[in-house]
Amino acid sequence: MSETAINSTTEPTVASFSLERGLQAWREEIDAPTAAFFSSCVHCGLCAQACPFFVETGDPKYTPIHKLEPLRRLWEREFTLWGKLKTRLGFSQPIDDALLEEWEPLLYDSCSMCGRCSMVCPVGNDIQYMIRKTREGMVASGHAPEGLIAASVRAVNTGSPMGLQWKTLDVQIKHVETASGLTVPIDQAGADYLVLLSSMEIINFPEYLEAIAKIFDHAEVSWTLSQECFEATNAGVQIGSKDIAAVLVQRVVDAAVKLGVKNVISPECGHAYTGIRWEGPNVIGRAYPFKVFHIIEVLDQLRADGRLRTEGMETDRLSMHDPCNLARKSGVIEQQRHLMKLVAENFIDMKEHGKYQWCCGAGGGVSSNERAEELKMAAFRRKKAQIEEIRPDRLVTMCATCRTQLEEGLEEYTMDIPVVGLTEMIAEHLVEGEPS
Amino acid sequence: MHDRPTLGETLERQGVSRRGFLKFCVTTASLLALPPTAATAIAEALGQARRPSVIWLSFQECTGCTESLTRSFAPTLENLILETISLDYHHTLQAAAGEAAERAREEAMHANEGQYLVVVDGSLPGPGANPGYSTIAGISNLQMLEETLAGAAAVVAVGSCAAFGGLPMADPNPTGAVPVSKVVRDKPVINVSGCPPLPMVITGVLAHYLTFGRLPELDEYGRPLAFFGQSIHDRCYRRPFYDKGLFAETFDDEGAKKGWCLYRLGCKGPMAYNACATMKWNGGTSWPIESGHPCLGCSEPDFWDAGGFYRALSVPTGDIATTAAVGGLLGAAAGGAAVVKTRRAKADAISAHRPITAEELEQQL
Numbered sequence: 001m002s003e004t005a006i007n008s009t010t011e012p013t014v015a016s017f018s019l020e021r022g023l024q025a026w027r028e029e030i031d032a033p034t035a036a037f038f039s040s041c042v043h044c045g046l047c048a049q050a051c052p053f054f055v056e057t058g059d060p061k062y063t064p065i066h067k068l069e070p071l072r073r074l075w076e077r078e079f080t081l082w083g084k085l086k087t088r089l090g091f092s093q094p095i096d097d098a099l100l101e102e103w104e105p106l107l108y109d110s111c112s113m114c115g116r117c118s119m120v121c122p123v124g125n126d127i128q129y130m131i132r133k134t135r136e137g138m139v140a141s142g143h144a145p146e147g148l149i150a151a152s153v154r155a156v157n158t159g160s161p162m163g164l165q166w167k168t169l170d171v172q173i174k175h176v177e178t179a180s181g182l183t184v185p186i187d188q189a190g191a192d193y194l195v196l197l198s199s200m201e202i203i204n205f206p207e208y209l210e211a212i213a214k215i216f217d218h219a220e221v222s223w224t225l226s227q228e229c230f231e232a233t234n235a236g237v238q239i240g241s242k243d244i245a246a247v248l249v250q251r252v253v254d255a256a257v258k259l260g261v262k263n264v265i266s267p268e269c270g271h272a273y274t275g276i277r278w279e280g281p282n283v284i285g286r287a288y289p290f291k292v293f294h295i296i297e298v299l300d301q302l303r304a305d306g307r308l309r310t311e312g313m314e315t316d317r318l319s320m321h322d323p324c325n326l327a328r329k330s331g332v333i334e335q336q337r338h339l340m341k342l343v344a345e346n347f348i349d350m351k352e353h354g355k356y357q358w359c360c361g362a363g364g365g366v367s368s369n370e371r372a373e374e375l376k377m378a379a380f381r382r383k384k385a386q387i388e389e390i391r392p393d394r395l396v397t398m399c400a401t402c403r404t405q406l407e408e409g410l411e412e413y414t415m416d417i418p419v420v421g422l423t424e425m426i427a428e429h430l431v432e433g434e435p436s
Numbered sequence: 437m438h439d440r441p442t443l444g445e446t447l448e449r450q451g452v453s454r455r456g457f458l459k460f461c462v463t464t465a466s467l468l469a470l471p472p473t474a475a476t477a478i479a480e481a482l483g484q485a486r487r488p489s490v491i492w493l494s495f496q497e498c499t500g501c502t503e504s505l506t507r508s509f510a511p512t513l514e515n516l517i518l519e520t521i522s523l524d525y526h527h528t529l530q531a532a533a534g535e536a537a538e539r540a541r542e543e544a545m546h547a548n549e550g551q552y553l554v555v556v557d558g559s560l561p562g563p564g565a566n567p568g569y570s571t572i573a574g575i576s577n578l579q580m581l582e583e584t585l586a587g588a589a590a591v592v593a594v595g596s597c598a599a600f601g602g603l604p605m606a607d608p609n610p611t612g613a614v615p616v617s618k619v620v621r622d623k624p625v626i627n628v629s630g631c632p633p634l635p636m637v638i639t640g641v642l643a644h645y646l647t648f649g650r651l652p653e654l655d656e657y658g659r660p661l662a663f664f665g666q667s668i669h670d671r672c673y674r675r676p677f678y679d680k681g682l683f684a685e686t687f688d689d690e691g692a693k694k695g696w697c698l699y700r701l702g703c704k705g706p707m708a709y710n711a712c713a714t715m716k717w718n719g720g721t722s723w724p725i726e727s728g729h730p731c732l733g734c735s736e737p738d739f740w741d742a743g744g745f746y747r748a749l750s751v752p753t754g755d756i757a758t759t760a761a762v763g764g765l766l767g768a769a770a771g772g773a774a775v776v777k778t779r780r781a782k783a784d785a786i787s788a789h790r791p792i793t794a795e796e797l798e799q800q801l
Contacts, residue, residue, distance in 0.1 A: 017796070027785030032676070044466030049459070079778045122466060123714060139792060142800060149797045156794035243791040 019097055022141025026074050029133040035079060037125040038072050041065055047117035047127055052359055052382040053110040053375060064117035064127045067106040070095055071134040100143045107131060107138055108145045109372035112379070113271075114324035114359035131364075135240020144239050147369040152235040152244050159251070161235045161368065162199035166227050169202050173225075176210045182217050184209070187259065188224035193298070194261040194290075195223050196232035196252065196276075198269035200400035208268060208400075211427035215299065218430045219307040223265075229255035232266050234275035238365030242283045249280040256290050263291045265298055268421060270325030270363055270399040277330070294326060295423055296398050300335035303342060310429040314344040319392035320422075321350075321383070321406060322357040323399035331355075336398060336422055343429045344396075350386045358382045362405035380409035387417065398422045444483035457483075464643045468652060468662040481647040488646060489544050489552040491584055492526035495577040496570050496604040496613055497558025501595035502528050504632035505639075524552075527572070538573050545587050553645065554588040556581065556616050559597040559604045563619070565612025581619055590624045590651060591616060594638055596734055599627035599658070606740035617658060626651045627658040631734035634715050637663045655709070657737065668731050669705035671713035674698065687728070698725060702746035704733030 047064040048054040054062040076083035077092050086092045115128040138144055151161035158165055173184045185191065193216075201208045216223050229251045236245030256264050266273040277292040302308045320340065326332045333354040340347050352358060361379030366372045383406070387395065395410075395417055397403050406419045444457075458479055465475040494502070506529070523529065524544035525537065532540055544552060560577035561569045567576030575583075585591065593616040596602040604613035617625045628637055641660055644652045652660045669675065677683070677697040684691035684698055697703070705713075708731050712723045725731055730746070733739045743749075 017800070021790070024785045024788055027782055028789060030782060042466070043471075044462075046462065046466055049462055078781060122463075139797075144797075144800075146801065149800050153794045153798045153801065241792045244794065244797070247794075 017140055017142030019095075019100070019141050022100065022137040022139075022143070023074060023095065025140040026071055026134070026137040027078070029071075029136050030075055030079060033126065034071070034075060034130060034133065037127075037130060038068075038075050039080075040123045041125055042123055044122060046120050046122060047125075050116040050120040052114075052116075052361055052379040056378045056381045057375070061106060062110050064111070064131075065125070067103070067111060068127065068130050068134055070099055070103050071130065071137065073099075074137075097141070097143075100138065100141055104138060104143045104145065105371070107134055108148065108365060108369055109375050110379075111364055112324070112359050112361060112366050113364035115328050116324070116356075116359060119328060119355065132237075132240060136242065139239055139241045145365075145369045145371060147371070148235065148239040148365050151365075151368045152239050152241070155231070155233070155235040156244060156247055159229065160199045160231045161233055162203065164199045164202055164231070166230065169197070169225075169230055172202055172206050172209060175206065176213055180210055180213055182213045184213055185222075185224045187227055188222070189259050191222045191224040191259065191261055192263060193221060193223040194256050194259060194264045195225055195295075196265060196267050196272070197225075197230055198233045198267040198272055198400050199231060200233075200269065200404060201267055204404060205268075205400060205421060205424075207424050208421055211421070211424040212295070214427045214430060215302075215308070215423070218309075219302045221298075221302070221307075224259060224261070226255040226259060228258070232264075232272040232276050233269050234272060234279075235365075235368070236283075237271060237275040237279055238368065245275065245279065246283040249276065249284050252276060252280070253284065253288060256288075261290055263293060263298075264288075266292060266294050268295055268398050268400050268403075268423060270323035270401060274325040274329050294330070294332055294398075296326070296332060296335050296339065299423065299426060300338050303338060308342065308426065309431040310342050310426065311431050312343075312429055314425070315346060316344075316393035317346045317348060317391075318344045318394050318396055319348050319350055319387070319390055320353070321360060321395055321397040321402055322353055322355075323397065323402045324357065324359050324363060326398065327353075327357060328355045339422060339426060340396065343425055348390055348392060350390055352386065358386055360402045360405040360409070362401050363399075367401055367405065376405070377409060377412055380405060380412075384409060384413055384415070387415070392417065395419045396422050396425060442483060464640055468640055468644055468660075470662075478643065478647045482643065489522045489524050489548040490555055490642075491524055491541055491544055491552055491588075492529075492555045492557070493577075493581060493584060494527045495556065495558035495560040495581075495598070496611065497595065497597050498603075499528055499557075500632040501557040501598075501638075502526070505635050534573065538575075541584065545584060549587045551589050552587070553590055553592060553642070554581075554584055555592045555594055556598045557594045559601045559613040559615055560619070561611045562614035565614075569611035578619065581616070585620060585623055588623055590626065590645065591620055592638075592641060593617065593625060593627045593629075593658075595633055596629045596631045596739065599629040600737040600739075602631065603740055605738075624651055625658055626654060626660065629657070629659055629664075629735040629737075630710055631732075631739070633735070634663070634711055634717070636715055637711060659709070659735070663711045664709040664735065666709065666711075667706055668708045668710055668713050668725070668733075669703075672697075672705050672725060673713070674725060692728065698728075698730040700748045701730045702744060702748055703730030704736070704739070704742070704749065705731040706749060708733035708736055708739075710735040 045063065051062060051064050073093060073095050077087050083092065111131050113128050113131055117127040118125065118129065121127065154163045155161040177184055195212060197209065232252060234245050234248045236242065236248050252264065266276050273294045281287050299308065320336065322333065350357065359379065360383050361376050366376050395406055397406060397419060398421060403419050403421060410417050461478040461482065462475040465478055525541040530537060560581060561567055563578060567578060570577045572580060593599045597604055598616045601613055601615045604611055617627065626641060628641055640663065641652065652662055655661050655664055674695060674697045678699055682691060682696040683700045684696045685700060686692065687701065705725065716723045732745055733742065736742065
């Protein structure tokens with residue numbers, strides 16, 4: 001693919017991805033932290049022990065720091081004195097398309113950017129952050145996986161990585177309105193909250209929207225959806241292109257500004273949350289005129305304010321999978337436990353939970369990348385082992401990708417454990433009929 | 437001796453999983469800067485090892501070293517080690533007192549003749565000093581050390597007092613204090629200095645000894661190189677400010693607030709060799725420089741008498757200074773040129789950036 005890209009000089013209007021463009025992207029990305037991280041790696045291998053892809057395959061090529069080899073080579077060659085000397089004397093190893101092709105599965109298929117490696121690194125190297133940087137060069141050199149390319153194209157062109165359009169959501173809205181007897185507010189200027197969804201929720205978990213409608217009606221929260229932007233997932237972040245990411249973030253900002261909302265709620269999708277909350281202002285280069293929350297944060301605030309009145313308790317033995325983007329990368333750990341306490345009397349945490357939890361294996365674009373299917377299921381074995389340790393009746397989570405992966409994984413390994421969304425569970429326990 | 441359970445068995449009984457144990461071994465290997473494969477060796481050796489007997493002697497000290505080891509956060513390496521060694525004598529930690537305590541020490545010495553480890557914290561009044569300055573059960577420190585050493589395999593001097601004399605030996609040294617190494621002649625001594633030493637350094641040394649049956653590689657002061665191989669300065673997160681020449685001049689000026697280098701406030705980071713900068717304290721929470729105080733160089737010999745704590749390190753005088761200055765200038769010029777060049781490469785890349793578009797991506801499908 002890259003071969004043709006390099007040779008397509010006949011059509012000047014069609015920009016082309018090339019090795020050189022990829023290297024340029026890396027030159028842009030290399031900064032002081034990158035240099036510090038590469039020079040301080042002590043090759044202890046702890047990151048390998050923290051990575052589900054390594055732990056479950058045992059293949060040393062899945063050692064997280066090793067996945068950064070192409071970027072490290074460029075840094076050494078062009079940004080260090082020793083590397084420059086080595087290059088001049090002909091001792092440096094080449095960075096060519098063959099290398100990038102070999103590394104593509106390492107950077108995309110076997111990394112969910114869950115950040116566990118960054119957390120355990122004894123010298124504080126943020127490996128996950130550098131994977132994100134390395135992906136910039138991979139896209140620009142034409143070495144991104146097809147699944148993610150297609151998702152990015154659809155996200156930009158249709159507004160959703162799964163190709164969903166407003167009319168599909170509209171059908172779901174009608175269902176929700178019929179089922180709940182409530183009205184789903186659309187394009188309400190001046191609402192307190194703009195609610196964003198992920199395509200996965202619209203298609204796989206429509207009960208989420210219904211739950212929100214119920215809870216917000218119960219707590220008298222003023223909210224709205226926007227016809228101009230309903231999707232918060234960001235394929236640009238996953239594929240590793242800040243340009244694509246910026247287009248998608250800008251769409252959210254425009255919609256929120258147009259409606260004049262004070263707050264934006266990210267959907268129950270892990271990377272959408274970190275994408276819009278943490279990475280967004282950086283890719284568009286300015287601060288937002290509104291705040292961004294995950295729905296779980298909003299619900300916990302409502303709980304703390306006494307605006308969630310629930311009745312009845314779940315008696316099943318319940319456990320929870322913390323999405324890494326939420327717990328490890330954003331520190332949302334206690335909120336979901338407060339909410340659990342509200343409705344579950346038999347809750348048990350996995351041994352490693354909160355910021356130490358093991359990734360489900362599907363995030364960071366792995367689930368959009370068909371080639372990675374087998375690895376994704378391999379990585380899930382770590383989660384499976386965690387689940388088996390405590391044998392819950394049901395699992396609760398708050399990320400559509402995690403939830404899909406948990407459901408698929410449990411089915412694959414024939415474990416009969418249902419997975420539920422926390423928001424829906426809260427909605428089921430609301431005290432009905434009385435005004436708050 | 438052989439009816440003692442192995443470490444593996446002891447850990448299992450205490451509910452430490454195989455996984456937890458392996459994690460400990462991997463961490464230890466990495467702390468000791470051994471290759472990852474060494475983790476397996478450590479695991480095998482520790483799993484098989486009989487609980488070794490350790491006699492811990494405390495002389496002229498403040499118990500800070502014991503505190504450092506025991507106040508670390510559970511469940512950590514330190515606890516693992518404390519639970520796996522057979523700590524047969526330790527003033528602060530043992531329940532026994534008086535004659536019973538001394539008997540425990542003697543019994544441990546006889547039962548493990550030639551194999552036990554002696555850990556010492558605190559310095560002791562030297563051979564020429566009045567032994568009455570520090571005695572335990574009527575026995576002078578020197579006598580107790582010599583007695584205990586006779587059948588020991590090796591001595592670990594924990595803390596700067598035991599390693600280098602520390603505070604008791606500070607000028608004018610009223611008790612005639614000497615470090616352990618001054619008294620020991622025919623046994624290997626390892627100095628784990630620091631006031632107090634990092635708990636992970638203490639356990640790392642013990643784990644190394646248990647695994648390989650010998651002490652780790654040492655520097656010229658008898659300290660394990662793995663932990664004392666690099667200066668605080670080289671690993672300091674404030675180093676970029678030093679390199680840029682940005683210094684805090686007082687404890688409450690703008691520079692201090694901005695987290696600039698504390699060199700001029702007396703930081704001994706450049707001459708202090710220890711692992712605080714990377715391992716930190718209190719379960720990785722912070723370390724002196726991070727809380728705004730210059731490094732005292734507590735792991736270095738005679739740190740109490742090495743000029744004022746708040747006086748900047750002196751600059752060499754005479755020819756050395758000229759040479760260093762010229763060399764420094766040349767180095768700075770070359771380094772500066774290299775920085776300018778790489779910065780330009782980055783700036784060029786940024787200005788040449790062609791945004792990636794969906795259309796372009798679509799071409800690839």
